[in-house]
Amino acid sequence: MEALKHPMKLAFLWLEGWFDRFFGAKWNPFYCLGALGYYYFWIVAVSGIYLFIFFDTGVPQAYVSTQYITHEQWYLAGIMRSVHRYASDAMVVMVLMHLCREFAFDRYRGGRWFSWVTGVSTLWLVFSAGVTGYWLVWDKLAQYIAVTSTEWLDWLPIFGEPIARNFLAPSHFDGRFFTLMVFMHIAIPLFLLFIMWFHLQRINYAKVNPARGLAMGTLAMLLVLSLVKPAVSHEMANLAEVPGVLNLDWFYLWAYPMIEHLGPGFMWGFAGAGTVLLVLIPWLPPKRRRPAAVVDLENCNGCTRCVTDCPFRAVNMRQRTDGAPFHAEAVVDPSLCVSCGICVGACPTAMPFRSASDLVPGIDLPDMSVASIREKVHAATAELEGNDRVIAFGCDHGCDAGKLGIPNLAFVPLRCAAMLPPSFIDYVLSKNLSDGVVITGCREGECHHRIGNVWVDGRMARERDPQLRRRVPEERLLKAWAAPTDRRKLLSEIETFQVQLRHLPIDKGPARLTVIDGGRKGEISETAA
Amino acid sequence: MMNPMQIIGQTAVYALFALGIGYFSTLPPYTHFDPNQALIKLSFAHGGEPVTACRKRSREELAALAPNMRKLTDCPRQRVPLHIELSLDRTIILTEILPPTSWRGDGPSKIYRRFPVKAGPHFITAKLRDSRRTEGFDHFSTRQFTLKPGQNLSIDFKPAQGGFIYE
Numbered sequence: 001m002e003a004l005k006h007p008m009k010l011a012f013l014w015l016e017g018w019f020d021r022f023f024g025a026k027w028n029p030f031y032c033l034g035a036l037g038y039y040y041f042w043i044v045a046v047s048g049i050y051l052f053i054f055f056d057t058g059v060p061q062a063y064v065s066t067q068y069i070t071h072e073q074w075y076l077a078g079i080m081r082s083v084h085r086y087a088s089d090a091m092v093v094m095v096l097m098h099l100c101r102e103f104a105f106d107r108y109r110g111g112r113w114f115s116w117v118t119g120v121s122t123l124w125l126v127f128s129a130g131v132t133g134y135w136l137v138w139d140k141l142a143q144y145i146a147v148t149s150t151e152w153l154d155w156l157p158i159f160g161e162p163i164a165r166n167f168l169a170p171s172h173f174d175g176r177f178f179t180l181m182v183f184m185h186i187a188i189p190l191f192l193l194f195i196m197w198f199h200l201q202r203i204n205y206a207k208v209n210p211a212r213g214l215a216m217g218t219l220a221m222l223l224v225l226s227l228v229k230p231a232v233s234h235e236m237a238n239l240a241e242v243p244g245v246l247n248l249d250w251f252y253l254w255a256y257p258m259i260e261h262l263g264p265g266f267m268w269g270f271a272g273a274g275t276v277l278l279v280l281i282p283w284l285p286p287k288r289r290r291p292a293a294v295v296d297l298e299n300c301n302g303c304t305r306c307v308t309d310c311p312f313r314a315v316n317m318r319q320r321t322d323g324a325p326f327h328a329e330a331v332v333d334p335s336l337c338v339s340c341g342i343c344v345g346a347c348p349t350a351m352p353f354r355s356a357s358d359l360v361p362g363i364d365l366p367d368m369s370v371a372s373i374r375e376k377v378h379a380a381t382a383e384l385e386g387n388d389r390v391i392a393f394g395c396d397h398g399c400d401a402g403k404l405g406i407p408n409l410a411f412v413p414l415r416c417a418a419m420l421p422p423s424f425i426d427y428v429l430s431k432n433l434s435d436g437v438v439i440t441g442c443r444e445g446e447c448h449h450r451i452g453n454v455w456v457d458g459r460m461a462r463e464r465d466p467q468l469r470r471r472v473p474e475e476r477l478l479k480a481w482a483a484p485t486d487r488r489k490l491l492s493e494i495e496t497f498q499v500q501l502r503h504l505p506i507d508k509g510p511a512r513l514t515v516i517d518g519g520r521k522g523e524i525s526e527t528a529a
Numbered sequence: 530m531m532n533p534m535q536i537i538g539q540t541a542v543y544a545l546f547a548l549g550i551g552y553f554s555t556l557p558p559y560t561h562f563d564p565n566q567a568l569i570k571l572s573f574a575h576g577g578e579p580v581t582a583c584r585k586r587s588r589e590e591l592a593a594l595a596p597n598m599r600k601l602t603d604c605p606r607q608r609v610p611l612h613i614e615l616s617l618d619r620t621i622i623l624t625e626i627l628p629p630t631s632w633r634g635d636g637p638s639k640i641y642r643r644f645p646v647k648a649g650p651h652f653i654t655a656k657l658r659d660s661r662r663t664e665g666f667d668h669f670s671t672r673q674f675t676l677k678p679g680q681n682l683s684i685d686f687k688p689a690q691g692g693f694i695y696e
Contacts, residue, residue, distance in 0.1 A: 022538030029542075089550045144561055154641060160630060161574040162641040168572050169683040169696035221543040229551045240696075242681045244564040247555035257559060 001284065008104035013485045016446065025445035027214045033098035035210045038196065039218065040091035045189065047084040048133075051077060055136070057178035062138040063236045070232055082226030088130055089251040090222070095119075095126055099278075105448065109287035111202075111312055111338040118199040120278045125192040130252035132185040136178065141246050143167070143237035148256050155264035170239045202336060204313050205451055290415075291366040292337035295330045299349045300362035302326040305465055306343035309418070311450040312336050315343050315363070330363055340449040341365050341419030345459075348466050350421040352377075361421075368415060377424070380410035381433040387506065388498040391428055392438035393420045397448035399482040399490045401440050406494055410434065417441030418452035422459045422468040429476055436476045436501045438494055444481040453481055475504060562645070567676035569617070569644040569653070573686035576637040577609040577629065577659040606635035612658040613640060614666070615684075618651055648678040655684055655693045668692045 016030045023029065029036060054077055056065035069077040099119060102108050108116035131149065135142050150164035166172055200206040209215070234246065248256065259267045277284075293306075293315070306315045307330060314336035317328040332343075343363045344350050350361035350370045359371040381391055391410045392401040395417045402411030414420055417439050425437045439456060447453045458464030460479060468477075478497045482490040531539070562568065583604040591599045608629040615623040622644060630636035652673050656666040668686070670693035676682060685694040 018538075019542070022535050022542060024535075085554060086547075086550050089554050090546075093550070151641070160636060160639075162572060162639055164641055165572050165574070165685075168570060168685065169681070171696060172683075217539060217543055221547050225547040225551050231554075240681055241679045242562045242568045244562050244679055245558050245560050248559045249555065250553040251550075257561075260561070 026211045031445040032210045035207045037094040038208045040087045043087040047080040050080045058175035066137050079226045082231040085231040092251040109282045113282035114202045129188040138237050140234035140243040144243045152259045152264040290339035292334035293332050297322045302328040305346040309346035341415040345419045352427040376412045388501045389434040390436045391434040395441035398441040404491045416449045416452040418455040426469045438478045440480045443483045566645045567648045567680040569682045571684045572641040574637045574639040579605050580607040611638040614656040616654040650675045
């Protein structure tokens, strides 16, 4: 599986790097493929509602009303029809790219299996919704779809009489059929919407709307395409004739030639095996899950910050169980926890200055505790010297700053950049363990744990709790978001940062703090001012 | 504010995406059916005779049954399989035994077959056996058609309407 994922991931990273240059992180379509899928869904829904006003059921009314929509009222309904079609096509592209990207970046296993499995189930609904739409037009293409679909369904031994017989000859066909198709073309998207909502139930802060600029650009693109190449029908369906050459919509109808040439049995096998394989992929092989975050009630004051910051809804609050004078306590659901440590970074008790007692925060990762990070910081910075000493904290999924070969740089790996409590930056600088701090992680807008770098930005900008203390000088802090393929960029940024550090006046530099009594009592006083 | 490179880049990306969507939404064209051919479709759903004839129950047998079950005849549910044979220009192109559907074998036998043929004059013969006889056919139909290119000729079977129906 890795042999498949790795090249896919590299391809995405390369493409996304280019898109970052053109769109910036906020507008980069790759960072909001799911949101674009939602956006296209709404465009399809709104345009579909408008078209429904003019659509008539029956033979030949379905075809005639569609021709009216396309040609008589081309300036509005015709454009709506084209937008309806092209947005549907774009939705397929977004859904498939979203699926491939989550696979390539290994975001479908462990605690994230639920989103994957529910996402896979939308595939059938998206295609069914599209196929029923093409069916409604009742042109030659619709006839082909109707006959081939029913022949495919008839392969299943569940129908007493072949349902393809409904399209055997003109006398077999009934206009009531359109009532059924209209119902299905409305019911399937509604069910799809329900599954799309369900798809997001195990994540917090789901991005369901693309950035406004991207949304406007996308809509403009659809409108221009609709004017340049309006969607039109084939000739009206005639069951006394066989459709010859057809202009298939390959986004939705790619399976139909396969049904014809390889047989309905093969196609059922292909679709069934493909669906089962996609559903089982999160367990092929299962992700080796790290221990979930644990709550230490003695240090949990029920502040809810971990609940607020958890991207996966793995932390919740419940009524206090230990009699402590707090209203609530945090509780972790291990089945949802992906061990990203973002909750640890949000915990106000994850304070490295603490020395009077063991450094045990209210919530912590058993296999990468805050205390162990503090130890790593001390060990990693021990060898640094000069006035350009840098300690870099980086996540598992971004560019590994420790492997860049930068002199005078110590690297402490984290699960996610947002796992680092901001007080660590204060701690490192105030204890004079380094001259500067680098926080690095996944590219801006595409955190492996969804929103880690957003939280880091908020905390460092002192806009989100726990905030970086105001006494920490900004010139000694560098945020450098970089993917594994951005080595050169990260190297350049850190080297520039080191040059900047060398030129900072030592006496007017950071608000260096001295910890009285070697930090044993945890009392701090400013001396540099 | 976007710089010129961003404007050009974004425009190019939107244009490429629109080009891809616009192209593959209708192209390349797909030839579903050779326009010089015609299609014959044979399809029906029809139940054969019961596998054995109904039998009159004796008085003793009727007495042994519950009052509400005392039907004078005992008829089997199972149906005989149908034998269908289709010839085109005096060449048999289909001969098949169609078993009854359902677990108990009491449902109709069904068939749905497509036969692409050259457009032009054709001589079609359809034969069907739906009784307990073991040889010969119960229904027989012969027709001559001149099929136009792209024509769809359906052959149905409805005993109430006289047997084979060509449309």
